[in-house]
Structures are given as C-alpha cells and as structure tokens.
Amino acid sequence: MNKGVRYTGMPSLEELQNSPGTPSLERIEKGSVAFIECVQDIPCNPCEKACPFGAITVGNPITNLPSLDEEKCTGCGVCIAKCPGLAIFRIHKNYTDDTALVEFPYEYYPLPQKGEEVPCGDRAGEFVTMGKVSSVKNPKAYDGTSVITVEIPKEFYKDVRTICRKGMK
Helix, strand or coil: CCCCHHHHCCCCHHHHHCCCCCCCHHHHHHCCEEEECCCCCCCCCHHHHHCCCCCEECCCCCCCCCEECCCCCCCCCCCCCCCCCCCEEEEECCCCCCEEEEEEEECCCCCCCCCCEEEEECCCCCEEEEEEEEEEECCHHHCCCEEEEEEEEHHHCCCCCEECCCCCC
8 A cells, every 4th residue: 555645635744753843852752853854855944044043954956855954943833834844843742751742733613722622633634632732823924823731641642633523523
C-alpha cells in the first residue's frame, strides 16, 4: 500500500523522520519547540518570514522543505498560524511530569473554550486521548486560523495534532 502525503494527504512516519523541520529528541526534551511537518516540495515560505528568531529556513529555491534550526527555535509558536498548509505544531513534551502541551492550527467553529475537556486526534482525525484546552488564540493577525493548545498525557505528544470532530456531541 502506498503511504505518504502524496497518497493519503498525511505525511508518513518515514517522511516525518526525514523532514528537516523535525527537531531532535534531545531538543524536544529541553522544552517548547516547533515541529514542521511540511514534506512537500511546494513554493511556500511564510514560516521563514514569520519566525522572529531566524529558526526556519526555506531559502532558494522556494520549493525547498523548511529546515528548523533547533538551537534558534524558542518554541514561541508565531509560525503556526502563518503556515497555509497547517503543517506546523508546537510541542512542550515535559510540561509537567505526566503531561505535554501540543499547540496546533485550527480552522473550525465553534472554537473550544479554555479549560474544556476535548477529544484529541491524530493526523487523520482519529481519536487518540482526551485533553484539556489550555489556550485559544484567535487574533485578527492570524487571519482566521486559530491556534489551540491542549494539555495531554505525555505519551501522546508525537500523535496528537487536532481536536476530533467526528462524533462530537
């Protein structure tokens, strides 16, 4: 079976592991960091322009995959809402001893509320675990893309990428 973004619309684990936007396990342990799950050679670079620390590079040609300089990335999350492909996430693996924070772009309504318990899903929208909304950002500068942060059990930090909408009450 063919896997990968070209066939399924979602990046495969192999594509993600080979992506220059994926931080190392060592950097993930240090604190908040961007995960750039862009694996298609398309002409795009808003993430590069958005990063105030110069941690994201696309360069020339503009079809290069974005590279993350994990030493420059502070995990500020400014790049998340600027990605038109909704392919950038922020992870804080060690938020507490038992939980992680995952921040992701979200373009659906109604928006969840801070403190709400929500079903969290993977890249395919399939349920992974329950999470608690810790923030909802939706300023005009984000141009309709909200950024949601959920607190989840730590073991799911590599999997959670959205709030499930299937079968929501």
